[in-house]
Amino acid sequence: MVDSTHSPNDGLAGLVARMRDAKPGLFGLLILLVAAFSLTIPGFASWGTLNSFAVQLPILGLLSLAMVVPLITGGLNLAIIATTNQCALLMAWIMRSMTTADSSSTEVFGVILLALLAGLLLALVIGIITGAIVAYTGVHPILVTLGTKSLIDGISIYMTRGEALSGFPQSYSVVGNSAIAGIPVTFLLLVVVAVVVGIILRKTPFGISCAMIGSNMEATRFSAIDTRRVLVGVYTLSSVLCFVAAAVTLAVFNSASADYSQSYLLVTILAAVLGGVDPFGGFGKVSGLMIALAILQIISSGFNQLGISPYLTTAIWGLILIFVMAAQTAYPYLTFLFGQRRSGEKR
Numbered sequence: 001m002v003d004s005t006h007s008p009n010d011g012l013a014g015l016v017a018r019m020r021d022a023k024p025g026l027f028g029l030l031i032l033l034v035a036a037f038s039l040t041i042p043g044f045a046s047w048g049t050l051n052s053f054a055v056q057l058p059i060l061g062l063l064s065l066a067m068v069v070p071l072i073t074g075g076l077n078l079a080i081i082a083t084t085n086q087c088a089l090l091m092a093w094i095m096r097s098m099t100t101a102d103s104s105s106t107e108v109f110g111v112i113l114l115a116l117l118a119g120l121l122l123a124l125v126i127g128i129i130t131g132a133i134v135a136y137t138g139v140h141p142i143l144v145t146l147g148t149k150s151l152i153d154g155i156s157i158y159m160t161r162g163e164a165l166s167g168f169p170q171s172y173s174v175v176g177n178s179a180i181a182g183i184p185v186t187f188l189l190l191v192v193v194a195v196v197v198g199i200i201l202r203k204t205p206f207g208i209s210c211a212m213i214g215s216n217m218e219a220t221r222f223s224a225i226d227t228r229r230v231l232v233g234v235y236t237l238s239s240v241l242c243f244v245a246a247a248v249t250l251a252v253f254n255s256a257s258a259d260y261s262q263s264y265l266l267v268t269i270l271a272a273v274l275g276g277v278d279p280f281g282g283f284g285k286v287s288g289l290m291i292a293l294a295i296l297q298i299i300s301s302g303f304n305q306l307g308i309s310p311y312l313t314t315a316i317w318g319l320i321l322i323f324v325m326a327a328q329t330a331y332p333y334l335t336f337l338f339g340q341r342r343s344g345e346k347r
Contacts, residue, residue, distance in 0.1 A: 026275070026291045033295060037302035049301060054187040057297050058248050060264055060271075061190045061290070065197050066241035067268040068289055070234050072201065074214040074281025075134065075141035077238045080245075080268065081261050082152035083126050087246035088256035089156055090122055091115040095168030108169045120243050126152070127239025131232035156258035166255035176251020186248050193244060198286035200237075210234060214281020263314060270321040271296055 038045040066080045094115040099108055126148070133144050178185050201207035209230045212220040221227050250256055269279075275292035277284035296317065303313045 026288060026295070030291055030295050030298065033298045033302070037298065037305075041302065041305050044302065044305060049305075051182075051184070053294075053297055053301060054184045055252075056300075057293060058184070058186040058190040059245055059252065059261060060267060060297070061293050062193060062241055062245035062248060063261065063264050064268040064271045064289055064293060065194060065286070066238045066245065068272050068277055068284055068286070069197070069201070069210070069238045069241070070141060071269075071272050071277050071279065072210045072214050072281060072284045073231065073234050074217070075231075075234070076145060076269075077130070077235060078142065078145040078265065079126070079130065079149040079152060080238065080242050081265050082149045082156070082258075083123060083239050083242040084245045084249060085256065085258050085260055086126075086152050086156045087119040087123050087243050088249050088260070089160060089165055089258065091119040091246065091250060092165040092168055092256035094118055095172065096165060099169050103169075105171070108171060112169060112172055116247060119246055120240070123239040123243035123246075124236060126242075127236035128232060130239070131235030134235060135228035135231035153258060160258060162258065164255045164257035164259075168250075168254075170254075173251050173254040176248065186251065189244070189248065193241070194286050194290055197237075197241070201284070201286065206230065206233060211282055211284075214278070214283070216282075266314070266321070267296060267317060270317055273321060 034045070043049075063080055063084065066084075067077060070077045092115075095111055098111045098114070103111070130144060130148050133139065134141050137144075176186060180188060201210060209220065209225050209227075212223070212225065213227055213230060217227060245261075246256075249260060253260065271292045272284065272289055273279055274295065275285070275288035275290070277289065299316070300310075300313055303316075304310070
């Protein structure tokens with residue numbers, strides 16, 4: 001997907017567009033990290049590490065996909081964690097309150113299906129309301145989603161008194177923690193969802209409209225595209241992805257809480273930017289995001305096996321975000337200056 005407002009000869013803007021299109025070093029960095037940790041840590045390159053990687057990645061991956069969709073439009077959804085936790089709490093409450101030890105398997109299946117439908121409906125309501133506020137008021141998405149986040153978190157904590165909900169049917173977590181050919185079902189779900197989101201963003205009119213809005217909102221509006229409708233769809237899709245993350249959270253943790261995954265908000269933005277998503281909108285690829293997520297997870301796994309504090313890992317992730325943003329800003333200017341110098345030398 002290429003920013004449609006850039007032309008090959010538009011000077012510095014063209015350099016920026018070409019720089020964003022070139023991400024050949026990302027996969028190489030992943031291979032380098034795996035090799036470095038494998039040489040440093042005995043047993044790092046093992047099935048155990050790979051299985052741990054596949055188990056830990058799905059929740060972060062789904063949340064990152066939920067963040068990428070609004071980022072491509074030049075927006076942001078700071079409420080992805082809050083939405084995920086509230087959907088998980090609602091589903092957990094339904095499962096716990098409507099099933100007993102004497103419930104038949106058919107009754108349990110019906111309750112689980114009802115809980116999933118309720119979680120999806122809640123996600124749709126949150127997404128539509130958030131998108132409508134962003135689209136029809138003109139308030140910046142950061143402020144809107146920050147308010148939405150505070151509202152949802154407040155309701156979730158008030159309703160649960162900050163406690164985790166557990167005790168729902170074991171059959172749900174068993175299915176969620178099962179594997180196919182040794183690959184966790186949740187990881188396979190992440191792959192499927194990533195492919196679907198990638199197709200939506202790159203191959204559909206909706207996805208192309210998202211990139212156009214991120215590139216130039218006014219030009220997109222004058223292109224006879226209903227930008228308000230698209231923005232409502234963007235935040236609705238983001239919330240639906242939060243619902244999928246909530247379903248996985250319930251399966252993995254066998255409980256739900258308003259406090260789960262709070263530290264992932266920074267990491268979703270970091271993964272998106274590291275994967276080549278323009279934080280100002282207009283460009284982004286799911287493939288780059290997935291490689292970036294793998295890089296961050298490898299760093300986390302490697303540091304964990306080295307005995308490094310997870311707090312330090314979080315700090316290093318923040319440092320990586322600052323470095324990537326600085327590099328994205330400086331690289332086009334340096335390329336432009338060196339290009340000018342070389343052309344002067346030739347003359």
